[in-house]
Amino acid sequence: MLKKILVANRGEIAVRIIRSCQEMGIETVAVFSDADRTALHVLKADEAYHIGPSPSAQSYLNVPRILEVISISGADAVHPGYGFLSENTGFSNAVISAGITWIGPPPDVITTMGDKMAARTLAVQVGAPIVPGTTEPIEELAEAESVAEKIGYPILIKAAGGGGGKGMRIVHDPEGLPSAIERARSEAGKAFSDSRIYMEKYLEEPHHVEMQVFADQHGNVVCFGERECSVQRRYQKIIEETPSPFIDETLRKSLQKTALEITHACQYQGAGTIEFLVDKHKNFYFLEMNTRLQVEHPVTEMVNGIDLVKEQIRVANGDTLSVEQKDISPTGHAIECRIYAEDGFHKFTPSVGTINRLDIPGGLGVRFDDGVHAGQVITPYYDPLLGKLITWGRDRDEALIRMVRALSEFHICGIETTIPFCLEFIRHHSFSTGQYCTHTLEEIFDDVIAGMTLQDTDKQIAGSIAAILQQQKTVKTVQAPASTPSNWLTTGRKENLR
Template identity: 55%
Template sequence: MFRKILIANRGEIAVRVLRACKEMGIRTVAVFSEVDRKALHTRYADEAYCIGPAPARESYLVIDKIIDVAKRTGAEAIHPGYGFLAENPLFADRCEKEKIKLIGPSAYAMRAMGSKTVARKTVQAAGVPVVPGTVEPIATEAEVLRVAKEIGLPVMLKATAGGGGKGMRLVREESELSSSLRMAKSEAKSAFSDDSVYIEKYIENPRHVEIQLLGDQHGNYVHLCERECSIQRRHQKVVEESPSVIVTPEMRTAMGKVAIEAARAVKYEGAGTCEFLVDSKRNFYFLEMNTRLQVEHPVTEMVTGVDIVKEQIRVAAGEKLSIRQEDVKQTGHAIECRVYAEDPERNFMPCPGVVTSLRVPGGPGVRDDSGMYEGFEIPIYYDPIISKLVAWGKDRTEAIARMKRALAEYVVTGVKTTIPFHIRVMNNRHFISGNFDTDFIDKVFFREEEARELANEEVALVTAAIQVFTGERKRAVAQQPGEAAGPVSMWKYSTRPGIRKIG
């Protein structure tokens, strides 16, 4: 087992990995940018080293600086977390060259699954169902038009090196193909330094379901069942849960088998996730494979009892997986809400600033993975996530109830957060019934919220008008001389001279 591990990340995921290392008796090294000098992960680690200015391209993304710290401190392995260098095959190559173990898959597996077109080709060869479309990048408008006619509109244009909704364009009309191709290529170039895109059939009203898997260096694989990730905003997940309300035991077995075949095709090592689109008839199609630890891994840990980070570390050290497929059981239900420093009332605009007070929820079945503390300043340079709040219950109803309670207990001041947004999602009738898809937030939730706000506004206006009317009538009556005491009739006085009418 490793004696010392460097964590090449920041925030809540760095703290999560540091905790696993501490429990395993492994010493830790943190790296930080100048703006993260007082961050929680730098305080928690055994050693911490500054690697440059705040912008990630000058610190967390500089391979030379991270390798240099690892060599100077004697770290035998590097855990990349997610984001930054986690899926960078050049980083994997460099670690191998320097004889430092990267806790993750090989550069070959990253390249095979990192390119969406290569991944589609690879898993198709292994018999994995994929969404109809191209397995090679498309370059010309004529080719886009030809493929679109073959598979039928609507279609999606996607960056081959993409993720997080960048370089994606939904095309419903043939007249939109040319402009959408130009925009998709431009955005892909800006985000990934690679303007290649591919085309696939757009599945109407799909669910987004993923399978968590683990593999070791000895050819052993297990899947840890599914996560439902359909609650998304602009193709970014905001709420995840396990198990999925639409996945049957037979479907779970089939999806797990397919995910393992995809991993086996690239000799996958460590923790990975196969993402699928599921249509209204429960047909599932391979979407992509994430060759890293997922943001939403805690929900799987809560229902299976498997510590995914510890398994990653053991596998990287050459050990066999500690579990077999028959050992994996789903117990209860878990839901995760991603709490961001964003203002839901201003189109989720990031709200960096100082956390002036913080009260974290607790109690039965509640877990909060966070890199925050009271007095910490959330910088403008990185993803503004505050924490991942997870609630577990014996069933979905209890998990939702616990999440509502936990969100109500959560207090953050100094910055705006998405906590009010999550409370409304947990109370939404469609979410409670499990009747939603990837368009839920944009096409159902926000529309209902707008209708609710409009109705509330109308009620408020009517109430205010009544209060004004009643107040003026009472004042007018009080000014009338010689009136006998007793009940006052608003109808009687509403038309008297000198009394202003309302409306």
């Protein structure tokens, strides 16, 4: 069994991995940059090593230094989390060559499935539907025009080498095509040093639905069901749930079958996610595979009662999966809200500062995967995810009302967060009735902002009084509790008087 795992990450995911290791009796090694000396993952791990200056290129992406720490600490395995080096085959190959266990899929699988073109080709080979479009990069404008004519407008132009919305363009008519291709190429070239682009049909009211798959080294492959991830801002997810209120049992079975086939075909190992787009007519299309643990994995854990990180560690160790497909039967409903240091009022502008108070919600069915502590300074160097709030309920209504309750009691002072936005969004009838797609956030944005505005008169009066009292400096200060006199101190003082 593995004895010591180095977690090559930071923030909530590093803490999340450390927790599973601790329950398995495995020692943990954290790595940190200048800015993260007192970050939560450093405080929670058994060991912690400095790996460089604050910018991630010089620290969390500093492969030589991380390899050095692996050797110094005597770690026998590496968990990369998500982001940073999780899909970097140079790093995973170096780890494996050093005789260290890599907790993730084999590097060649990361290479194949990480290339969107290669992944699409593989999906087509197993008979998975893909969004109508090109499987080869577009070279000539004339070719683009004829393809667009064939699949029909509106079409979407995407970058072959990346994601996150960079290089993406919607084109509604032939006139807009040349300039859209030009801009997409330049953006993709700058962002990913790869200006290859491809084109596909733009779907009506699309849903982003993904299937959690898992494979061990012995050929066993299972699927833990879907996650509905259609609430997105800047093409990045913010609220997820399982099961999806949009998917019916027939569609679920088809998605699962396709996901399992792709996982088998690429000879996958470990935790993976197959992403699909589903249009309003319930046509589904393979989008891509993520060869790592996903940010939103906790909702799957909550309804399946399974720890996916422990499962990853077991699989990396060569053990068989702890469950078979026939044993998997999700119970209840789970929702996740990502708590980002971003100002929902101002187009999700990142917020930096010191967290001077942190009231984390609790109670039955509430889980907070935290990455920060009170007193921590939020810097502009990293992804602004502070943590993830997850609620579980016997059904969607209970999970939803529990999320409303949990968000209402969640207070982070000193920085702006997405808590108010998430609260108003899930209360909006689009979400509460389960009638939403990837366009919904933008469509209801103004309603949500209005809901985030203080309108209740009693509350306005309470706010006014607090503001006046603070300005008048008449607010009572908190008194330190009178301490019980210690006998040692009393005796000591008496002795000093002699």
